[in-house]
Amino acid sequence: MNTIDTCHEQVISLEHVGFGYEGQQVFQDVNFTVYERDFVGVIGTNGAGKTTLLRLLVGLLRPSSGEVKLFGTPIQRFKEWERIGYVPQKNSFNPLFPATVMEVVQSGMYNRSRLFRRLTKEDINQSKDALRAMRIEDLAHKRIGQLSGGQQQRVFLARAMVNKPELLILDEPTVGIDAQTQKEFFNLLQHLHEHHHMTFIMVSHDLDLVNSWLGSDPKGTCGKLNFYVKHSHNVECVEPDLTHGVLS
Numbered sequence: 001m002n003t004i005d006t007c008h009e010q011v012i013s014l015e016h017v018g019f020g021y022e023g024q025q026v027f028q029d030v031n032f033t034v035y036e037r038d039f040v041g042v043i044g045t046n047g048a049g050k051t052t053l054l055r056l057l058v059g060l061l062r063p064s065s066g067e068v069k070l071f072g073t074p075i076q077r078f079k080e081w082e083r084i085g086y087v088p089q090k091n092s093f094n095p096l097f098p099a100t101v102m103e104v105v106q107s108g109m110y111n112r113s114r115l116f117r118r119l120t121k122e123d124i125n126q127s128k129d130a131l132r133a134m135r136i137e138d139l140a141h142k143r144i145g146q147l148s149g150g151q152q153q154r155v156f157l158a159r160a161m162v163n164k165p166e167l168l169i170l171d172e173p174t175v176g177i178d179a180q181t182q183k184e185f186f187n188l189l190q191h192l193h194e195h196h197h198m199t200f201i202m203v204s205h206d207l208d209l210v211n212s213w214l215g216s217d218p219k220g221t222c223g224k225l226n227f228y229v230k231h232s233h234n235v236e237c238v239e240p241d242l243t244h245g246v247l248s
């Protein structure tokens, strides 16, 4: 996808990828590459295949042809899922789900190797930082099922960011979130992209936002999908927390 800048490692590559549901072809022969420190905005009409594309990238769907690679490894052999944060479209918790907001956010820190390990003080500070980034510190001890849809979405975003993933995959992340929080969230994403060596791929219906941030010229197309790409070469911040650059 980003044909100009080859100074960084490949984070995602799709090589001749095809996919269809029960005979209905969604993609054919898709080729693109996302490099470290790219921010990719994916725009397309309803049904164009945006969610399907992201589900292929996180291994929830398998391509019917071609190959998906993450960080240079074919996805069927990829194991380092803690390097990736994913926020699917339209999450919601059953009102009876027993976990608190803090527990849901901290569940983003577990992977197979850490499953039975106690959280360290640093882990706890990191989870508080993610809650602060999404302005939900005051909800930390509430049950997730009792929150509004927009509040729950903020919890999913905090959960995806708690490990400070190298690649963040977002499917219409701010649907249902109020305007002020959306603005703060996009400021945070922008800062993380520009100064924290993170790579992003985000589906959005907000063409104005994508154009104002990533430019009005798509760098690639795949069927009915358009990819807008911005690459960062900015100096990186040394501060480890998520919120230092954007929130007071």
Ligand SMILES: Nc1ncnc2c1ncn2[C@@H]1O[C@H](COP(=O)(O)OP(=O)(O)OP(=O)(O)O)[C@@H](O)[C@H]1O
Pocket: 021, 022, 026, 044, 045, 046, 047, 048, 049, 050, 051, 052, 053
């Ligand atoms: N589980 C499924 N089984 C069969 N067909 C599906 C399934 N999920 C999606 N599709 C079809 O695949 C195509 C792409 O769907 P997808 O959800 O990826 O589109 P999208 O671009 O994310 O749409 P939207 O903007 O409405 O969210 C659509 O024609 C849809 O009807």
